[in-house]
Amino acid sequence: MALDKEILLEVKNLVRIFGSGKSAVKAVDNVSFSIRKGEILSLLGESGSGKTTTARLILKLLPLTEGKIIFKNRDITHLNNRRSLLEYWREVQAIFQDPFSSFNSFYSVKRVLNNVFRLIKDDIFKEDREEKIKESLLNVGLNPEEVLNKRPYELSGGQRQRIMLARILIIKPSLLIADEPTSMIDASSRAGILNLLLDLRGKYGMSIMFITHDMGLAYYTSDTLLIMNNGKIVESGDAEKIIENPKDSYTVRLLSDVPVLYRKWEL
């Protein structure tokens, strides 16, 4: 797919330090990159590399120490009042690794999805809302009659993640941050979730940023890869090129540790 040249989000010299003095940890260290409209990119790294912190900074769930975030040509680094944050979250949404903790266990699926309308512009009639909810559930391969009155614990991991995606379909943000969306889901349903995510770009031109440690997933889904180690981006660029010809020594090591199909490990 030909990519739009238009830049959707840009982060410049992002820094986040946890703690202070001797125990200070630079979780995100001078990170800069940009996401174009309709682009799918993956932020790859091992546990503790700072990738989730980066995602939280972009989502404005965590204040940053230094740096700049520019979204649709607007500096949103210091966005802090609730109204403008809500407006930002209409455009930038996320799905997380554990879809169980993303839900309130006391709410039914219907209520979770109905709450979405509190975020998006609220001029939709009640009947239309219901219609929209059903449509989005069908789109993610769930039967509305079957799931609407269920609570999260009555659903499987794959189903819960699909409900999160149905939520995304109602909101239609311009950027979706998917933090390890399939790492708790079995191989057989993983493909379904990934293909649904890829459809979001195909149908709505959504940009997606995967946060993952799964090289295979990143390569399958993404145009661009960003490899992160110790809070820094050590290599970035076209997914194909990085996988075929990694430059940075860390990327080389990471790639050699990933089990692949055709080249057998030396043990």
Add this chain to the structure above:
Amino acid sequence: MENLLTANQLKAYYRTVQGEEVKAVDDVFLEVKEGEVLGIAGESGCGKSTLASVLSFTILPPLYLIDGEVIVDSHNIFILDKETLRREIKGRYISIVPQGAMNSLNPTSRIKNFVIDVLKEHFPDITKEEALKRARERFEALSLPARILDAYPHQLSGGMKQRTVTVISTLLNPSVLIADEPTSALDVSSQKIVIKLFVELLKRNIIKSIVFITHELLLLRHFADRIAIMYAGKIIELGPMEEVIFSPLHPYTKLLISSILVPEAGMKEKKIDAIPGVPPDLKNPPSGCRFHPRCPSYMKGVCEKISPNLVDITQEHKVSCFLYGGKDGT
């Protein structure tokens, strides 16, 4: 080659308070040969961890053994009394590295206390010094720093904890080591280090064979000799690694293999497909072949009526699917 462990017609069910039965392991037959790594793969809820508990005889209610035998060193371990089993069989013939070894260590106690406990259980006369000496030698032989023994679990990384538990589980040189998802909580680099430790244990003859249980088929591709695929409590395909990975027979295995994502050239053009439907509820598994509601090669009138047996395709490769015969019960 000699069988180190043979499991026949194993049936292990969970009993719920409501009186329902969850058939987590249903009629499983397995042989573990000397010197081999046998991989068991399947999705979550297919019964693979239950099989690990049964094989290592760590069965606790609500799990009950319904039928079958596990033969180790010509003993059927299910008829031995508990005391003999605990002192003579567990740890010496069979040992288990459980899922999430991080949780098998006492957070308030140093690693060495755990080591002493393990050795005292089997050799009541051993002194603390002797026990520690044995452990220290073993750690060093496997190039793990012996200072780990003085550490508390929280001072070790995930990969280190997993390796520590593995070394402790094999202190008594068990013939068969059962490893239940030992690497699933680790990132790729620590994962490889743990796998290397397993291979080292085999090379040094500390253990004679490994049963490696995982949901990640790709890992098995790199160090298993044979692979068994489990679905809904049954083994549906069993064969040499190369054949199962590169020329799978069962429709379920085929789908599993085709949904593997790897960073290798050519992967991007591939369109992966999901397996339709969800794994069945084992309280009430589908009739006939348990995969038939999701199967792309479903044959009406056959698959939902009779349950296929594991049939030999070659001497080594077995599959339970009517596509490969057995419709008339042969």
